[in-house]
Amino acid sequence: MRIRAVLTDLDGTLLEPDGSVCAEALTAVAALAAAGVPVLPVTSKTAAELAPLLARLAIDAPAGCENGAVVRLPGGTTELLPGAVPLAELVAVFAALRERTGAPARTLLELSDAEMSSLTSLDAASLALARRRQATLPLVVEPAWDERLRAALPEWPRLRLVRGNRFLHLHGDHAKDGAVPRLLAAAGARGGTIVACGDAPNDAELLARADLAVIVPGSAGPSAELRRCVPGARVAPHPHGRGWAAAMTTLLAADDGHARGHAARPRTRGAARS
Numbered sequence: 001m002r003i004r005a006v007l008t009d010l011d012g013t014l015l016e017p018d019g020s021v022c023a024e025a026l027t028a029v030a031a032l033a034a035a036g037v038p039v040l041p042v043t044s045k046t047a048a049e050l051a052p053l054l055a056r057l058a059i060d061a062p063a064g065c066e067n068g069a070v071v072r073l074p075g076g077t078t079e080l081l082p083g084a085v086p087l088a089e090l091v092a093v094f095a096a097l098r099e100r101t102g103a104p105a106r107t108l109l110e111l112s113d114a115e116m117s118s119l120t121s122l123d124a125a126s127l128a129l130a131r132r133r134q135a136t137l138p139l140v141v142e143p144a145w146d147e148r149l150r151a152a153l154p155e156w157p158r159l160r161l162v163r164g165n166r167f168l169h170l171h172g173d174h175a176k177d178g179a180v181p182r183l184l185a186a187a188g189a190r191g192g193t194i195v196a197c198g199d200a201p202n203d204a205e206l207l208a209r210a211d212l213a214v215i216v217p218g219s220a221g222p223s224a225e226l227r228r229c230v231p232g233a234r235v236a237p238h239p240h241g242r243g244w245a246a247a248m249t250t251l252l253a254a255d256d257g258h259a260r261g262h263a264a265r266p267r268t269r270g271a272a273r274s
């Protein structure tokens, strides 16, 4: 097996629930980089939030932001992807949706710093970056309301409501996997096994698109819905970053390109799956 690229969710997958990075995950990111395997984050975070995080992770690669609405290229340029709906339109639709359903829902933009901080553990500077959204609107609402809100959505066929592990996300008709072709092209990643890692139902399309899918458990175990959506996925042996790191270490040990050196390795029949 030769690993072409690792597409990975961040929150709860590579990162801890409080947004920190464990030492094992940092080591595994460095090992992938040393093996010449691009690590391409695909996240619900904004491009503004990603910049300091990528620096902390020492990842200099394109990244998918806002659930497949935006690609951030190295250097900080961003591109809106097909299907993305601008934020102002999402805010207007949400107001109508809330009025119609009576759902006790609020957007992330309506939360005070204290409320947002208690939900996300972000500091004040990070909160400002999380509010710099381009084309997704996270909502705070009990999951019991999800179906009632979705039932009111057909009036806006370009929009979707997708549950992440903290928020319900309102956005255009796109998912994280929509960023994959642009990310692989921008990273210059060709030939080999595409690995994808995630922890929540909003990672389902991303994992389903990969050749090899890894579900990273939370502290209460892996997401049952994600396992249903991607039944062939492997499950990492520990929660969050430690599990991500363990899964990546196992894959790297089986990466024949890694064993022979990335630049000089010859392609062998059957090594590439896509």
Ligand SMILES: [Mg+2]
Residues within 6 Å of the ligand: 009, 010, 011, 012, 013, 165, 198, 199, 200
């Ligand atoms: Mg996640």
